[in-house]
Amino acid sequence: MKHKVTIRDLAKAAGVSVTTVSQILNGKGQRFSQATQQRVLELRDQMNYVPDFNARNLIMRSSKTIGVLVPNIGNPFFSTFIRGVQEAARQAEFMPLIFSANHEEKLERYYLGRLIERAVDGLIIASSSITTDTIEQLLKPNDIPYLLFDQNEANGGDRLLIDDYQGGYLAAEHLAGLGHQHVVSIMPENMTDNLNHRLRGLIDGLRKHHVDFNEQTDVIYGELTKHGGYSCTKGVLEEHPTAVFAANDEMAIGLYRGLAENGVSVPDDISVVGFDDIDLAEYVTPKLTTIQQPIREISEQATKMLFNRIQNPDTAIQTSYFGVKLVVRDSTKQA
Numbered sequence: 183m184k185h186k187v188t189i190r191d192l193a194k195a196a197g198v199s200v201t202t203v204s205q206i207l208n209g210k211g212q213r214f215s216q217a218t219q220q221r222v223l224e225l226r227d228q229m230n231y232v233p234d235f236n237a238r239n240l241i242m243r244s245s246k247t248i249g250v251l252v253p254n255i256g257n258p259f260f261s262t263f264i265r266g267v268q269e270a271a272r273q274a275e276f277m278p279l280i281f282s283a284n285h286e287e288k289l290e291r292y293y294l295g296r297l298i299e300r301a302v303d304g305l306i307i308a309s310s311s312i313t314t315d316t317i318e319q320l321l322k323p324n325d326i327p328y329l330l331f332d333q334n335e336a337n338g339g340d341r342l343l344i345d346d347y348q349g350g351y352l353a354a355e356h357l358a359g360l361g362h363q364h365v366v367s368i369m370p371e372n373m374t375d376n377l378n379h380r381l382r383g384l385i386d387g388l389r390k391h392h393v394d395f396n397e398q399t400d401v402i403y404g405e406l407t408k409h410g411g412y413s414c415t416k417g418v419l420e421e422h423p424t425a426v427f428a429a430n431d432e433m434a435i436g437l438y439r440g441l442a443e444n445g446v447s448v449p450d451d452i453s454v455v456g457f458d459d460i461d462l463a464e465y466v467t468p469k470l471t472t473i474q475q476p477i478r479e480i481s482e483q484a485t486k487m488l489f490n491r492i493q494n495p496d497t498a499i500q501t502s503y504f505g506v507k508l509v510v511r512d513s514t515k516q517a
Contacts, residue, residue, distance in 0.1 A: 187231045195229065196222050247277045248488060249297035249305045251290060251312075253332075254407070255282035257432055258460035259477060263308060266481025274489055276303070283309065285372075285406075291316055298324050304488045308332055327491040329484055329500075332376050340491055340500040342484050346379035347386075349473035349506040353427050353455045354387025356471070356508055361517040362425040362453065363393055368414040368437060369429045371403040377429055380457060384427050408436035415440025424452060424517045431456035431463050431472055434513075438466060453514040468512035475506055 193203045198218060205211045206222045225231075250267055252260040264280055271278045279297065283289040290312055297305065298320060304327035312330070317339065321328050329340045357365050365388060367381055385395045402417035404410035411433030418426055418437065428434035434456035441448055448454050448468055456463060459474035487500050 187229045189231070192222070192225055192229060192231050195225050198222065246275060247279055247300070247302045248485075249294070249302045250278050250280045250308065251293060251305065252280070252282050252308045253285050255280065257407075257430075258462055259430070259432075259458045259475075260308065262461065262477045263481045266478045267306060267485050270482045270485035270489075274485075276489075285309070287312075287316070291320065294320050298326060302326070304328060304492045306331065306484050306488055308484075327488060327495065329488045329491070331480070331484055332374070340487055342480060342487065342502045343504070344376065344475055344480070345503070345505050346376045347383035349457055349475075350380040350383025350385075350427070351387040352383075352506070352508040353457075353473055354384045354393075355391070356510065356514065357425045357427070357453065357455065358388060358391035358393050360425075360453065360514060362423075363517065364421070364423045365393065365395065365425045365427060366400045366402060366418060366421050366423040367427045367429070368402050368404055368411060368418065368433050370406040370410065373429075377406075380429065404433065404436075406430060406433060408432045408439075411436025411438075412440045415444065418452075419444060419446065425514070426452060426454050428454065428456045431458045431460045431470060434470055434472070435462060435466055449513050449515040453517070455514060459509055463509075463511070471511045471514040472509050473506050474509045476504055480504055 189200055189203055193200045196203065202211070202214060202218070203222055206214060206219050207226065211219050211222075248271060250264065252264065254260060255264070267278055279302065281293040283293060290309060294305070294316065305321070306329050308331040317328075329342060331342045332344070354365070365384070367384060369377060369381060373381065381401070385397070388395050399421060402414045402421070404414040406429060411428060414433070414437060426437060428437060434454050437454060438448060441452060446452055454470065456470050456472035458477075459472045463470040463472050483502050487502060490497065491500065
């Protein structure tokens with residue numbers, strides 16, 4: 183079987199030392215003649231030479247990789263988020279390693295531990311369920327640069343924050359403005375800080391417009407997925423609301439199916455508002471009214487902030503703040 187071309191093979195073919203080849207390939211070969219530099223680079227391409235990853239790490243003291251931890255890679259929101267991270271990482275010649283832990287604390291700790299073992303240069307943690315203990319026990323002792331997204335609790339690290347409260351408030355103002363007097367919300371049972379802010383914004387917005395909201399009966403619980411939204415159908419119908427605010431678009435889309443199966447029309451019988459503005463929101467019927475997060479901008483900014491931390495470890499704590507906006511489509515109407 184043909185062996186992998188090594189730097190020694192390349193040096194022998196070029197008739198120069200291994201050190202000369204290494205310096206030229208790493209952009210530090212200016213002291214060598216143009217002919218020598220060109221010969222090494224041409225032979226690299228002809229021989230299909232690929233640097234040894236581990237050896238390069240030792241020399242450069244960098245793995246040129248970042249870890250990205252998301253709660254649910256199947257959620258279109260995080261799929262779009264990952265695409266933005268990949269694009270920004272590629273431009274910086276970094277390799278992102280993506281992991282999904284489905285809000286399972288043990289699995290999150292496992293993945294973070296494996297990433298630290300592999301000496302990643304930094305971490306983007308897009309999970310609101312990561313605990314302070316995990317950060318204190320795993321990340322800080324190993325001096326790993328990290329950025330938190332969807333994590334509202336202060337942990338002393340760089341953070342990217344979304345105005346979840348304003349999102350809930352905008353949904354409430356929209357529904358109250360349409361005359362809805364009975365609004366319910368579908369949420370996951372173990373709500374994280376950001377989801378609590380969404381719900382609190384909804385409640386405060388409704389009450390400002392004199393719309394009652396009973397926190398004991400007007401919150402119906404299900405998983406933060408399409409299936410979770412679907413499973414909330416029975417609870418929603420039992421409350422006889424005129425409108426529903428979903429924790430995210432996936433839950434809203436799942437609820438669509440459940441309502442349709444029960445002969446309930448959106449928005450003629452019940453208006454529905456989601457949160458995120460995933461790409462599917464424009465392709466379901468009716469098109470989903472939702473609270474839009476600027477997903478690509480968020481992911482690109484997260485990656486840039488992490489790279490800045492990697493390159494400037496002593497820089498002051500970085501915090502970026504993103505607003506949200508209401509996108510009105512076809513799933514809401516006058517009560």
